[in-house]
Amino acid sequence: MPTILADSFTASLAKLSNDEQKRVKLTAFDLQTEPDRPGLKAHRIDASKDPNFWSVRVNRDLRIIIHKTGDSVMLAYVDHHDDAYKWAERRRIETHPRTGAVQIVEVRELVEDVDVHRHLPHQQELPFAIQIEHKVSTSPLFEALTPDDVLGLGVPEDWVGDVLQATEDAFFSLADHLPQEAAESLLDYAASGVLRPPAPVTDDPLTHPDSQRRFRILEGHEELAAALDQPFEKWAIFLHPSQRALVNRNFSGPVRAIGSAGTGKTVVALHRVARILKDDPEARVLLTTFSEPLAIALKRKLGVLLADAPTLTDRVTISSFEQAAADLNALMTGRKAYLIGRDKLRSIISDAASSLPRYTSQFLNSEWEHVIDAWQIDSAEAYATVPRMGRKNRLGSKQRTELWGVFAEVRKQLRSKALMTAAGVFTSVTAHYSARNDKPYTHIVVDEAQDLGVAELRFLGAIVPERQDALFFAGDIGQRIFQQPFSWKGLGVDIRGRSFTLKVNYRTSHQIRRLADHLLPENIRDVDGETDDRKGTVSVFDGVEPVVVIAPNWESEKEAAAEFLKRLIAQGILPGEIGIFCRSNEQISRVAEIAHLAGLKTMSSLSGSSPEDFVLIGTMHLAKGLEFRAVLIVGCDEGVLPLQSRIADVADEFELDEVVSTERQLLYVAATRARDQLFISAIEPGSEFLDDLIVA
Incomplete structure (x- = not known):
């Protein structure tokens, strides 16, 4: 049996x-x-x-x-x-009369109080917490549907009437009583406005x-x-049926899956890798992402996904963008590339420009980083014709000529010292493989694709053959915190007609997602005109309202944050399920003070395993790509967010806009690492970004 x-x-x-x-x-x-x-x-x-x-x-x-x-x-x-x-x-197990699927159904008549105009759950009050008010629609969320439509989405017959009455905010209370696949189908409809056809009824309901x-x-x-x-990751890599087409479909060119934080982009990327490996025994896949800690997380999740066929992982390389290039460069040259540090590079630029005092160090450093090095300009002729996209400082031919003298000297100094920039390593590998037919990989799947730069994108295009399904990108334009925008199409990666937006959020509660969404515009357009329409994204589960504290001084902020931590532990949340983040390394000692006051031990590295009894602390950049049951973001002060030193470093108006935008996106990234609970704090008056959260 x-x-x-x-x-x-x-x-x-x-x-x-x-x-x-x-x-x-x-x-x-x-x-x-x-x-x-x-x-x-x-x-x-x-x-x-x-x-x-x-x-x-x-x-x-x-x-x-x-x-x-x-x-x-x-x-x-x-x-x-x-x-x-x-x-x-309170439950029965039955086969749904329309879909034919087996369901565990909560018995409607035994549920005394399904309040479709429910009261939102609230956190216990903390000192100096700011009340956040939201505009809530009172119209039924599914008023355009008929009872037959709702039944066709897998809703048990007992619950159809409740669904038709539910408002957007009240739906999450109701969803707790529905089979999960029915709740997700309703959310998918709410996000897309499209009633998807049900799967065919099978002879055996369990199939x-x-x-x-x-x-x-x-x-x-x-x-x-x-x-x-099986570890938790088994459930964390679940692929929703509505996303399966992105995994299984053969496209006629490069593909990009975009969506706000938590919408399953990484899961789609992992399943895409698994599908390629299973379908093509000759496939050699590079799965790559922004950093090595994120690559380690991807490796663990892919191992869980391919637990039934572990040998398939022998044909996939998982590494960061830079590590993938460094490994291939070492294979080509037989030696390791030595990268120059930021401070040393700026010193060389300053020395090379000593005879041109009319150009500020901010401008020179920015021009090197975003134009010369990013595009790997190697001659005066190339500099004269490169499109300085987004640069507000117009440069005539005479100015470019004298500036090229500076940058040519910088390049000469780097060669003489046998030093390279990261972009230089990418370019070296790109040049090597562009001229060869034998490529190291047949397919590349990219996670966190929004943080690809010019040199990285060229590199990826050079190390796979020119086949239609070679490149797959997953990312969120709204989480771009490291790179200036540029045209992918101009580099030969044309995703027009093959860019797909994911709308259902699986990681972050309704309340946290709603708050974080106020940090970004509803529509974000890239340089090629592709639009990420973020309006209509919905979460699959409910939670408590985030807490925003603006305290009069550091001691008060520390005490409020420590009290929040103590409450998390009392609720059964493990220290290892909590992340505490700040904007800069200068604030890390404060973060440690908060954890110490709450009686918790801390760790600041992602290398190796993460003990359950340690809270992870670090800057907001460390939070990228991670997820926690609870997140605290502290020290969001005026002058800290956006970071004053970055503001002081800008060379022109465009760059100022970019800095403010990426600082805002950084807060969004950190906030959306939280699944269930979020705490944000500052010393008054607080960052200007907090105004958007308070007046949500």
């Missing part, structure tokens, strides 16, 4: 202590071996609306809820005695795609043990 594992069982199992989990697993193995054995002390749950729910004793307190028929035994839920019984009494997301049929002890021991 097969054992069926429901995701409700694994979710409830994860909430138990380690010792309790071990006891439950042993009982689950006994159930799988001999489900009718008298020693299991199984009892039918008489008060349940479903006659097939039984309780199985684990110990004096714990009970496993199983759903037993003549054909199978389903592990449905586990909890302490009374809570386990209450769960079973329906929606059923396969929630239930697994396990044949032996080894399969059950593996399923119960």
